[in-house]
Amino acid sequence: MKLVNYKLKYDFAPNRIGMMLHNNVVDLEQAFKQMIENDDSQESVCPPPHDPETFYAQAPSSIKTAEKVYTYIQNHQPQTQYKREDVILETPVPNPSKIICTGINYADHIKEMGSEPPEFPVLFSKFTNALIGPEDDIHKINATKKLDYEVELAVVIGKKASNVKKEDVYDYIAGYTIANDTSARDLQKRTVQWLQGKSLDHTTPIGPWLVTKDELTDPANLKIQSSVNGEVRQSSNTKHLIFDIPFLISFISELITLNPGDIILTGTADGVGLAMDPPQFLQDGDIVKVEIEEIGFMENKITDR
Incomplete structure (x- = not known):
């Protein structure tokens, strides 16, 4: 459904x-x-x-x-x-109480970013001001010159979750959707905290719908891809997640109580614009397409603001 x-x-x-x-x-x-x-x-x-x-x-x-x-x-x-x-x-969940994101969670993305594999999941947050629908334009403000794309599988929580065991995690999931965790790399990298580059207004499309877990039964083996103006940039599979969905939800729920409608972004694959030679960042008029097998796709236009 x-x-x-x-x-x-x-x-x-x-x-x-x-x-x-x-x-x-x-x-x-x-x-x-x-x-x-x-x-x-x-x-x-x-x-x-x-x-x-x-x-x-x-x-x-x-x-x-x-x-x-x-x-x-x-x-x-x-x-x-x-x-x-x-x-x-519009975005499937309009006002989640929490949006928790996972950084550097694909091995090839860690390599291209020059990072070390994390011992624990790298977590950061977004706010609802960043969320937009699957058909909306992504706003590129003057404060950033290095806006990047990141296709991610997003998990939506289906019931209150606290201290959930890994083997029980799927009982707490409502379903899955797609996120484009667009990132202002110049703002993200100017401090040790990523928030300012990750939660700009009107920058994170979610959608186009939520696929319930009874229909999408194997989120651990989904093709995931992004393209810019028709050129494929990212192409991977969720089987390459370092910290898989059961581990992530269990880990987060030990620290933070998750509520129905909360959104967990699971991380992006290699192929981001920052890692290209030379780097390729999003410009006014670009069309970004992000897609995940068994869910669908979103296409969003970049608009200078």
Whole structure:
């Protein structure tokens, strides 16, 4: 199941939770009402929240309801659905309480950056001001001349997680999506802390949807790729993660309590612009495409601001 945070074009109504069905968007609340009206056995199911923030805050129960609705609409024509071109997709989780990122987590990326393999995961944070939708422009401000791209698998937490054992981690995951952890290398490198180069306004697209864990069952073996203006720059596989998803979530949850809707970025592969000879940084008008097998892709334009 692919869950989306969407709004209709030319409509000022608040964003809503939907599901992708054959490249169309089906509104979750409307489909739930249809299911209840036509299937008496589902009358005891609690209605799901229609707004995305509440939906993820109420996970995992809200996701379980969505799964029932999705099963229903696969076998029954939805009364209301919207063509993909008639909607705007926003970042799947609109206001996570935490965005925790992982640095230098692919061996080849460590090598190209001239770093040493870490003993423990290198963690840093982003703030929600950086998040944008899968169709939005990435803003390049005057403060940076070295804006870089980083395709990453993002994990969305599905229920409160604290001191989780590695073997239990997948019980706490809602699903997976794609992130482009764009990085202002000149700002990132001017101090020992990376935050100022990693959390600029309107720079981190997430999306295009969240693929629930029942559909994406092997996140440890996914092709991951980025390109700039059609030229492939990064091409790897999540099997090359140094600290895999079970280790990461377990490690983080020993330090920080994770809440439903929190986003964990797992790190990027080799091929970033900084490591090219000569370095190649993003410029106004560039089109960056990031894609991950079994999830999809995003294309975002770089715009000077």
